[in-house]
Amino acid sequence: MTSDREYSKMGHWGMKGRNRLSDLKDKIVLVTGAGGAIGGAVAAAIRNAGGTVIASDLASAKGTDTLLDVTLEADWQRVTADIETRHGHLDGLVNAAGIAVVGSIEKTDFATWKRVMSINLDGTFLGCKYAFPLLRKKGGAIVNLSSVLGLVGSSNLTAYTASKGGVSLLTKSVALNGARYRPSVRCNAVCPAFIEGAMVDDIAGGTKNPQAVQQRLIADIPIGRLGQPDEVAKLCTYLLSDDAAFITGADFPIDGGLTAR
Ligand SMILES: NC(=O)c1ccc[n+]([C@@H]2O[C@H](COP(=O)([O-])OP(=O)(O)OC[C@H]3O[C@@H](n4cnc5c(N)ncnc54)[C@H](O)[C@@H]3O)[C@@H](O)[C@H]2O)c1
Structure with missing residues (x-):
């Protein structure tokens, strides 16, 4: 089965034109x-x-x-x-x-x-x-x-x-x-919510423990990952x-x- 994360990485447009919204x-x-x-x-x-x-x-x-x-x-x-x-x-x-x-x-x-x-x-x-x-x-x-x-x-x-x-x-x-x-x-x-990219990296990077902050941001998201x-x-x-x-x-x-x- 395709995980949420794999699905999002495939991208909408990678699906051979199916489900084109x-x-x-x-x-x-x-x-x-x-x-x-x-x-x-x-x-x-x-x-x-x-x-x-x-x-x-x-x-x-x-x-x-x-x-x-x-x-x-x-x-x-x-x-x-x-x-x-x-x-x-x-x-x-x-x-x-x-x-x-x-x-x-x-x-x-x-x-x-x-x-x-x-x-x-x-x-x-x-x-x-x-x-x-x-x-x-x-x-x-x-x-x-x-x-x-x-x-x-x-x-x-x-x-x-x-x-x-x-x-x-x-x-x-x-x-x-x-x-x-x-x-x-x-x-x-x-x-x-928090999306993978420079903005979240900078927010976390500006703190004493970037990895812990990233984990805390993810923990706030019920689906359990960044967007x-x-x-x-x-x-x-x-x-x-x-x-x-x-x-x-x-x-x-x-x-x-x-x-x-
Ligand atoms: N990344 C997230 O987690 C997140 C979450 C919620 C909302 N947003 C919002 O989505 C938008 C895009 O965020 P992103 O993740 O792509 O951020 P990003 O940092 O990757 O990109 C922001 C872009 O804005 C440009 N920018 C900054 N100042 C500018 C100015 N004065 N004039 C023109 N361009 C300028 C930067 O050069 C950069 O390319 C932002 O408005 C952000 O607040 C982002």
Whole structure:
């Protein structure tokens, strides 16, 4: 029998086309943070589903074709103007850029708070704001990377938790505005628990005993393992697709049962 872990490693698209859930043929989707674990998996999944990806990140990130610092309004203006010239519209936006910084309310300094808010929340606001006019042209969908920590608290990731709470409610506000248009602009939040990749490695690596911390993170997840980036990517491609036409303003935990307790 195939284990959960083996199944997730096989990947949705490795299954010879069977169970193909989402079709993004001819859809143009901008992805931020596309050099990261989740953003990179999302970009690959969109391509596999037939879509065209504009993969953006900071200059330092690998595998991206568009420079976009999500905290800079001028970058959003440049990138969206360029998309309008080249394509005339957008079908989707995935706001995947983000950072996590460990620290309780007592240990988080104001500069760190502002940096986390600037990337995670301001960056998502600017993305929704500047992509919206392009998405409105033919209807489209936004997927914001929130987190389980946008739904429940954590004593030791204070700024991150607050930023993701903001992303989840920003999502609902954008969704309600987008629902007024015909065709509509949908907006949903994906809320992963800990996913294999640099972010979790950095969180654990910043502590005295990284291995013990990794084990503690896994112990919090009823399914008993970290998530895989491609599992999050499949949910994102579904939410971008027309199969999700009646879904907007929702938070989607993808967390191995963490928030079920
Ligand atoms: N990894 C997890 O366990 C996890 C869990 C829940 C939610 N998330 C969220 O999913 C998203 C993606 O996480 P990931 O695991 O791929 O992280 P990652 O660290 O692998 O990638 C994040 C990417 O964001 C980019 N980035 C950082 N600052 C930026 C800026 N100012 N402008 C543009 N890009 C910038 C980085 O260069 C990097 O490529 C984040 O929003 C994160 O908060 C991750």
